[in-house]
Amino acid sequence: MNVLYHNDVTLRERVAECLQDDFKHKAIETAQEVFYAKRGALVEEMGEGWQELRLRATEIRNHVTENLDYYVKLFAENAEANGYIMHYAPTDQDALADVIDIFEKHQAQTTVKSKSMMTEEVGLNEVLEEAGYTVVETDCAECILQKAESKPSHIVVPALHFDRDAICDIFTEKCGYEGTSVPEELTHFLRRYLRPEFLNADIGIRGCNFAVAATGSPTLITNEGNGRMVDSVPKVQIIFVGIDRIVPDLQSLDVMEALVPRSAVGSKMTAYFSVDSGPAHADEVDGPVEAHIILMDNGRSRILKTEFEPMFRCMRCGACLNICPVYRHITGHGYGSIYPGPMGVVMTPNLVGYDEIDTMVFACSLCGACSDHCPATIPLHDLIRAHRIEIVDEGKNHSNEVPVFKLLRKMWSDVGFYKFAMSAGGPMMRLFADSSKGALTVNSTWMPVVKGWTSTRDFDVLSKDRFRTWFKNHKPLAAETPVQENQGTEGGDA
Amino acid sequence: MAVGNKTLQDLLGPISKQMGHTAVAENVELPEWEHVPWRCTDGMNQQQLVDKFIEEAGKIGITIVRTPAADIAKAVAGIIQEGVPEAPASCTVVAANDERFAAAGLYDTVSGLGNVSELTVWDNTKGQANVDAAEKATYGITYAVGGIADTATIVQPSGPNCGRTTSLLPLVHIALVDAATIKPIMQDVMKDIEAQGGQLPSSICFISGPSATADIELVRVQGVHGPMYIYYVLVD
Numbered sequence: 001m002n003v004l005y006h007n008d009v010t011l012r013e014r015v016a017e018c019l020q021d022d023f024k025h026k027a028i029e030t031a032q033e034v035f036y037a038k039r040g041a042l043v044e045e046m047g048e049g050w051q052e053l054r055l056r057a058t059e060i061r062n063h064v065t066e067n068l069d070y071y072v073k074l075f076a077e078n079a080e081a082n083g084y085i086m087h088y089a090p091t092d093q094d095a096l097a098d099v100i101d102i103f104e105k106h107q108a109q110t111t112v113k114s115k116s117m118m119t120e121e122v123g124l125n126e127v128l129e130e131a132g133y134t135v136v137e138t139d140c141a142e143c144i145l146q147k148a149e150s151k152p153s154h155i156v157v158p159a160l161h162f163d164r165d166a167i168c169d170i171f172t173e174k175c176g177y178e179g180t181s182v183p184e185e186l187t188h189f190l191r192r193y194l195r196p197e198f199l200n201a202d203i204g205i206r207g208c209n210f211a212v213a214a215t216g217s218p219t220l221i222t223n224e225g226n227g228r229m230v231d232s233v234p235k236v237q238i239i240f241v242g243i244d245r246i247v248p249d250l251q252s253l254d255v256m257e258a259l260v261p262r263s264a265v266g267s268k269m270t271a272y273f274s275v276d277s278g279p280a281h282a283d284e285v286d287g288p289v290e291a292h293i294i295l296m297d298n299g300r301s302r303i304l305k306t307e308f309e310p311m312f313r314c315m316r317c318g319a320c321l322n323i324c325p326v327y328r329h330i331t332g333h334g335y336g337s338i339y340p341g342p343m344g345v346v347m348t349p350n351l352v353g354y355d356e357i358d359t360m361v362f363a364c365s366l367c368g369a370c371s372d373h374c375p376a377t378i379p380l381h382d383l384i385r386a387h388r389i390e391i392v393d394e395g396k397n398h399s400n401e402v403p404v405f406k407l408l409r410k411m412w413s414d415v416g417f418y419k420f421a422m423s424a425g426g427p428m429m430r431l432f433a434d435s436s437k438g439a440l441t442v443n444s445t446w447m448p449v450v451k452g453w454t455s456t457r458d459f460d461v462l463s464k465d466r467f468r469t470w471f472k473n474h475k476p477l478a479a480e481t482p483v484q485e486n487q488g489t490e491g492g493d494a
Numbered sequence: 495m496a497v498g499n500k501t502l503q504d505l506l507g508p509i510s511k512q513m514g515h516t517a518v519a520e521n522v523e524l525p526e527w528e529h530v531p532w533r534c535t536d537g538m539n540q541q542q543l544v545d546k547f548i549e550e551a552g553k554i555g556i557t558i559v560r561t562p563a564a565d566i567a568k569a570v571a572g573i574i575q576e577g578v579p580e581a582p583a584s585c586t587v588v589a590a591n592d593e594r595f596a597a598a599g600l601y602d603t604v605s606g607l608g609n610v611s612e613l614t615v616w617d618n619t620k621g622q623a624n625v626d627a628a629e630k631a632t633y634g635i636t637y638a639v640g641g642i643a644d645t646a647t648i649v650q651p652s653g654p655n656c657g658r659t660t661s662l663l664p665l666v667h668i669a670l671v672d673a674a675t676i677k678p679i680m681q682d683v684m685k686d687i688e689a690q691g692g693q694l695p696s697s698i699c700f701i702s703g704p705s706a707t708a709d710i711e712l713v714r715v716q717g718v719h720g721p722m723y724i725y726y727v728l729v730d
Contacts (some may be wrong), residue, residue: 027711045534047719053530059527069510070519078500082694088505097498107645111607140709157709164711183710187718194719199629215694225662225720233625233695243509246522250688254681255531257700268550269645271720277694283654284627285618287696304512305497347590379586 001298002123003352005151005370006336009104011358015334024153024161028331031160035322038266057259060252061313064213068304068312069202071246072295078216083489084239089173089296094123099124099205099238102292103133106236109204112194114220114227115139116207117155117316118240118296121351124205136197138226139225140190147174153332155339156264156318157178161331191286194226195290204230204288208241209315214249217291221260231274237288239276241295246314250275256315259375263319299351308350313376314343314445320380322492335360341371349387352394352491360393361387426462433461510587523620535644535678543643544673544728550646550727554703555716561727566670567603569727572666574607578723582667585632586612588664590656592637604635608616618654625659633723634664638701640683641676641726647702648726649683651695658697667721669701672729 018024033432043050080086089095093211103111111128113119113135118426125135127147137146141159147170152158162170164181171177171186175193175205181187206227208218219229231237247256253275261267280287303309321327321341332340337348337360345364349357361384370380391397411421434441439458445451453459463470510518530640535546551558560567567583574587586715587610595601607612614627628634636656648669652658677683680700705720716722 031712038599040651047532049532049534054527056527056531059525059529067519067522068508069513069515070522072509073502073506073518076505086502088500088502088575090500090505090508091497092495101498138719144709157712159709167710183713184715186710187707187715191718195629198719217694222548222706223705224709224718226718228658228699229663230717232662243505249682250680250684254679254684256634258533258682265708269647269700271701271703271705273700275649275698275700276696277698278696280652280696281654283618284652284657284696286657286659287652295505297509301509301512305514327669399495438576443679453600489562 001121001352002126003121003337003339004356005338006333007356007358009184009426010118010333011336011360011363014336015330015363018331018334019329021161021331023163024224024331024333025329027160027163027281029421030152031154031157032322032328035264035266039262039319039322040266042262042266053255053258054375054377057255058313060247060255061376064246064248064341065304065309065312068205068243068301071248072243073187073209075213075216075241075246076295078213079211079218079278080216082216084278084291084293086217087292087294089294091297092296092298093292095122095240095296096124098129098292098294100127100131102236102238103128103131103203105357106202106235108133110134110136110197110201111203111205111243112138112198112226112230112234113142113205114230115142115158115209116240117209117362118239118242119337120152121298122296125438136194136201138194138198138230139222140187140224140226141192141491144170147171151333151337153340154318155316155319155341155343156321158332161333182211198226198229198233201234203233203236203238206230208239208245210247210253210262211245212242212248212250212253212275214248215277217250217275219253219380220272221257221275222272222274225272228272228274231276231288232286235289237279238290239291239293241293242300243295243297244300244314260315260317263315263373263375264317273472303350305458308346308383310376310378310383311343311350313378314347316343317375318343319373319375321371321439324364325367325369326365330363335363342384343378345377346383346387354387354391354394357397361391415442422466427463429461450457504586508523533644533679536676536715537659538643538678539625540676543678546643547646547676548728551703552586554646555691555706555724556646556703557723557725558728560624560730561595561598563729564598566727566729567598568599570600570668570670571603571607573666573725573727574610576634577609578666580677580722581609581632584611586610586614586627586630586674587633587635588614588628588631588660589635590617590660591616591639592655594670596639600635616655616657616660616713624657626662628657628659628663629665633668636661636663636670638671639675641671642678642687642700644679645677645702646726647680647700650699650701652697652699653695657701661699661701662720664721665717666723666725667701667704668725668727670729671676701720702709 087098168181281290327341640649
């Protein structure tokens with residue numbers, strides 16, 4: 001499993017590092033705003049149809065999940081009937097072993113890849129490179145990341161954290177580029193640079209957005225055309241398909257395609273959407289002669305029949321990243337998972353468990369914007385909360401929390417103690433406060449817990465009186481007659 | 495347990511077990527879907543669908559040329575004569591092998607153009623030579639089997655007379671599409687494909703515009719690995 005990275009430091013340290021990177025920050029902010037505006041315009045255009053589309057997608061995906069073993073089998077059998085050579089991978093290690101076998105059988109040397117999160121998840125590039133094969137990432141952003149030896153900061157636009165000058169430097173140093181940092185020139189250079197790689201590669205490796213069970217067809221959504229190149233030119237092709245990619249029939253693709261590009265980048269449609277059904281037929285001259293499907297579970301089935309089952313609806317569009325206020329600040333690299341943002345916070349522990357993820361599930365304010373944006377109506381923030389509850393139930397929460405909560409329980413279950421604690425708060429704070437400001441200031445950062453607040457802003461001291469005491473002694477002034485609520489308005493319509 | 499070479503049963507076993515199933519169901523019927531989303535093409539007649547198709551094409555960098563069926567050769571020749579900035583003075587063309595092209599005299603017209611040095615008509619008996627021609631070609635000409643009004647999409651299957659690379663490797667893709675085949679949304683196209691039954695083409699590509707990326711600072715750039723320009727010749 002290669003889901004986690006940069007875990008030699010704590011989440012807190014990773015986040016601190018990301019917060020210092022102004023460019024990365026700004027890039028994510030811009031991306032969120034651009035996608036937000038474009039998506040918003042398209043959603044508005046669809047009126048109530050949008051909500052109905054989300055609900056239809058939810059229905060379709062739930063139906064498949066409720067009958068998952070049936071649909072996995074149906075897809076596998078129909079894909080095999082189409083001529084695909086099927087490989088079944090309960091784990092990442094099974095998938096990797098099968099891929100290496102295919103490379104050995106063909107004595108392959110080079111492979112071109114189009115973007116696939118599943119191959120990131122199993123660490124395919126590292127394994128192939130270690131075995132001596134040349135792996136060429138062909139998605140523009142993935143190619144930049146590969147040359148820079150960096151990790152994706154977004155699941156749809158993974159190289160957001162590099163600006164044009166940085167990319168220009170990378171291409172100049174690693175690919176012999178001699179042009180300027182104008183995006184158009186950089187992109188057109190990549191067209192010339194990668195064309196021979198496509199034409200000479202022994203094997204093409206790609207992912208699959210949706211797998212159609214009724215027809216045994218993997219599909220691929222791309223804009224750049226690199227996916228189509230991988231799909232059309234090399235004579236051998238390997239397709240990674242997750243068991244959570246299945247839709248029942250071709251008609252379901254309409255609903256998914258209406259939702260995914262709009263949710264992902266605010267486009268109505270991507271430039272290409274390929275529906276493949278087997279290797280090239282005998283009378284065709286291009287397309288793969290031999291096509292393999294790696295159908296992989298790798299921990300996905302563990303969440304079936306649990307509260308996390310709705311994650312089977314996830315389409316990997318990135319809409320939840322594009323709206324998340326936490327992602328906006330700590331950026332994709334703060335999470336330390338190839339799946340960042342809300343979907344990543346839910347999915348990462350599902351795949352790798354709670355032991356390695358540090359405090360990732362707490363990197364969320366539970367605002368719920370992600371759930372509202374999700375095209376498959378996954379209640380992401382509820383699932384994040386469910387992870388937190390589970391972590392506490394398993395006793396894996398922070399060791400300081402136990403005595404603190406014990407003390408709080410005592411306080412709220414003992415009237416005398418409660419009254420004492422409430423009246424002691426103000427005077428206690430005053431002892432440490434900056435008297436000129438009447439607040440705990442930056443000078444109080446030596447205090448544990450409190451410093452989380454006071455290192456960036458003042459904490460006003462509590463009033464001497466409790467509210468209840470004040471209320472009991474308070475006499476209304478004659479002028480303070482109650483005002484009738486909502487007078488002259490039509491009431492709230494929120 | 496050894497890794498790799500697992501069976502379908504190895505994959506299905508844990509899934510069924512987790513679901514509490516003792517066996518995989520023999521058959522599962524699709525339910526009646528409760529939600530039927532409204533789509534912007536609902537209620538449009540064919541003329542309105544064609545208008546919508548043209549309107550949407552304009553938003554995503556597609557050039558539309560309309561022509562009666564008798565004049566498709568002239569329409570395609572016009573596009574190639576006008577050219578694109580990146581086209582060399584003398585260029586090559588690859589075209590699908592289509593009876594309608596032959597009947598309209600398109601092959602003769604195109605190969606007779608002053609700026610065309612060579613025309614390759616897709617011929618599956620010549621194998622890789624077709625792909626090599628497509629790789630060199632400035633223009634690739636195909637006849638799409640249908641269109642989708644909602645997204646200005648064309649439906650391009652692969653087959654013995656038109657490869658996957660015909661519409662992919664050239665700098666410019668010229669796609670002919672019959673106005674009568676334009677459907678409201680993708681679902682209508684999928685319904686037709688399902689109704690036809692039989693073996694599906696090895697690849698059906700839904701194409702909506704030139705190849706593009708916004709991976710560098712979100713600046714949209716046309717022409718990454720596929721065509722930089724795309725023309726739809728809308729045949730009435």
